[in-house]
Amino acid sequence: MKSRAMVLGxxxxxxxxxxxxxxxxxxxxxxxxxxxxxxRLWVQIAxxxxxxxIIGGLLAAVAGFIDYLAIPAGTRAKSVATMHGAGNFIxxxxxxxxxxxxxxxxxxxxxxxxxxxxxxxxxxxVTGWLGGExxxxxxxxxxxxxxxNSPNSLSGLPADADLRGxxxxxxxxx
Numbered sequence: 001m002k003s004r005a006m007v008l009g010x011x012x013x014x015x016x017x018x019x020x021x022x023x024x025x026x027x028x029x030x031x032x033x034x035x036x037x038x039x040r041l042w043v044q045i046a047x048x049x050x051x052x053x054i055i056g057g058l059l060a061a062v063a064g065f066i067d068y069l070a071i072p073a074g075t076r077a078k079s080v081a082t083m084h085g086a087g088n089f090i091x092x093x094x095x096x097x098x099x100x101x102x103x104x105x106x107x108x109x110x111x112x113x114x115x116x117x118x119x120x121x122x123x124x125x126v127t128g129w130l131g132g133e134x135x136x137x138x139x140x141x142x143x144x145x146x147x148x149n150s151p152n153s154l155s156g157l158p159a160d161a162d163l164r165g166x167x168x169x170x171x172x173x174x
Contacts, residue, residue: 001077003141005066009153011141013067016060017131021124023053024095028121031109043109050099050117057092064088067141077138084130091123 003011027049034042068085071078098116102109134140143150145160155161 005063012063020056087127
């Protein structure tokens with residue numbers, strides 16, 4: 001099933017998710033460094049990373065939701081995508097709540113925000129696996145006919161075009 005939210009022939013959602021995932025995970029690591037080392041600057045940096053992750057997560061959600069709407073009802077893909085989207089929604093909400101609580105005292109982090117962000121990172125692991133299941137196992141976001149010799153996505157040719165035959169003709173005609 002080909003993605004509906006695309007730029008230059010590639011799905012947008014997988015491009016966007018790398019930012020919030022990286023920001024959230026690194027933010028939690030910086031929280032830990034700040035808490036263990038006692039340097040509150042790390043905690044403050046983590047606060048900004050989590051804020052950027054929330055914004056990036058919301059942008060990725062828009063592209064993901066566009067693709068979600070195109071998945072046929074009653075399929076395993078729809079069920080997996082529902083769990084993937086719901087889990088990511090819950091994860092972003094947990095980070096947002098943690099950020100709001102944390103923002104009140106930006107140089108320190110309370111127990112509740114720390115727990116919420118840790119749970120959020122755990123959810124990222126689960127929803128990331130579900131996203132992989134959607135693409136790698138169920139073919140969501142993959143061009144029909146995609147193969148190891150598919151033409152460039154900017155060529156205008158379908159993914160199942162026979163490039164090897166075209167290359168042979170081009171080489172012999174030169």
